[in-house]
Amino acid sequence: MSAPEQVAAPRVALLISGLGLGGVQRTMLTLAGGLADRGLAVDLLVPDEHGPFRDQIPANVRLVNLTRWWLRLPVIRARKRRKALLMAPAIADYLRRERPAALLSASHYVNLAALWGRALAGTGTRLVISQRTQLSVAITNSKLPILRRRPLLAWMTRRYYPRADAIVAVSDGVADDLAAVAHLPRERVVTVYNPTDLAAIAQRAAEPAPHPWLADGGAPVIVAVGRLAAQKDFSTLLRAFARLRTQRAARLLILGEGRLRAPLEALAAELGVADAVALPGYAENPFAALARADLYVMSSRYEGLPGALIQALACGCRIVSTDCPSGPAEILDHGRYGLLTPVGDVEALAGAMQTALATPPDPPRQRERAAFFSVPRAVDAYLDLLLGAAAGNFRQPAG
Incomplete structure (x- = not known):
């Protein structure tokens, strides 16, 4: 046969x-x-x-x-x-x-x-x-x-x-x-x-830190990732960061490139935080930064399902995000895995960052949530x- x-x-x-x-x-x-x-x-x-x-x-x-x-x-x-x-x-x-x-x-x-x-x-x-x-x-x-x-x-x-x-x-x-x-x-x-390729993220997260702040043992580093575009609303993040800096030492690292680089740099200087803000451009491996960040912040006006937020979970990050339409509330299970704030609210975002930095990190719990994606x-x-x-x-x- x-x-x-x-x-x-x-x-x-x-x-x-x-x-x-x-x-x-x-x-x-x-x-x-x-x-x-x-x-x-x-x-x-x-x-x-x-x-x-x-x-x-x-x-x-x-x-x-x-x-x-x-x-x-x-x-x-x-x-x-x-x-x-x-x-x-x-x-x-x-x-x-x-x-x-x-x-x-x-x-x-x-x-x-x-x-x-x-x-x-x-x-x-x-x-x-x-x-x-x-x-x-x-x-x-x-x-x-x-x-x-x-x-x-x-x-x-x-x-x-x-x-x-x-x-x-x-x-x-x-x-x-x-x-x-x-x-x-x-x-x-x-x-x-x-x-979300969790195994690949874990592997790349172990690579060397892409910025000196992430390995110098200095003040806490807050990381944001995204195009320098209006949708990401990094201007609100900068204003919230400036307010946070009146309460405690911190540094802000924004990984991304785009048309708003010059206005954002000018705003950081105007707010008096240029020395604590770095915009090193697009990061081919953001995971190495997320794995070493003290806090990940997303300030978007709108999204679909923000991949960087899931990647931050996979790297074990503490998280603060705007409750924008749509995705953050679903990813973070309505605040169980990160703090949610109203879109464009400088005071609420600054307060959430302060609270998150004062909260003990729990990387295994964050990674467990990432497995859902x-x-x-x-x-x-x-x-x-x-x-x-x-x-x-x-x-x-x-x-």
Whole structure:
């Protein structure tokens, strides 16, 4: 009797806006590697194969460059949203050629391109779209330059999102917001928390400290991580830090880069705390800083599911965070694993930092909470969404 014919592993594709720095890119790369580790053939689709995360693509994931001549035009290359929306024909070509079992896309403009690409392809590929941030913020917050011309976005999501086979949000807050804005039944939106590679974080946390303050035994070091952008509201953090400094010695290390560097440096000087504030730029390994920080603070105005907050838990940090929409309250279990303060409240943030620094640290407890956001848990959930009944062959074994 001949041996049974071996069935090829299902192919799934993950679509992102590029390989630039960002939480979406980091988490989707982690998910791609997790799915590939379960035996699936995984393609990572991007409109441009260049970027800082190019070298972090898992070895068992195939990179597929969707670049076409129109995506190289200067007017398109300079506008990430335009590039995302114009990927649809290239996505259609890929779907017709490779016939993956399922396609997963991440973030609203990429989701729209995936929906249009599948329609053009006519292949009936199962499509799962993932909302990463508060859609209402992207539509209504006209104070931020990056969030203009958004009534069209609201209309497009209401028209096209219902055509997806499954809709994922990275937190319950994002899911609630998406259901309201896109006029979707709430039960249509499934919450799947982002995967966090806890083993990799533990390994990298043991590497040398990325800044002298973290190893000199001096005053406590408060660490913040994120782009120097309005969303992160580091100006409120600086004002709260200045108020804290009137009560006790402390230093503030902000890891990140962005357009607001000069205004933030000027504000630190104006507040008289420039000597106790450092902005060393983007940190390729923030975990080595988080593992040595006396306190991690997040001052954001809004988020989806802030990965840095989970990473801080994984590093055993004491935590203070704004209770912004959305994610912090869910991650910190409504204050059990870190202090929550109102958005933009300088006095409350300063007081919470003072309280946290006076509270004995409990790293094992923080790391135990981080395990709730593990890679296996997320991969199992996405397998079910992408493959349905066939997912059982690739799920994590019990125990």
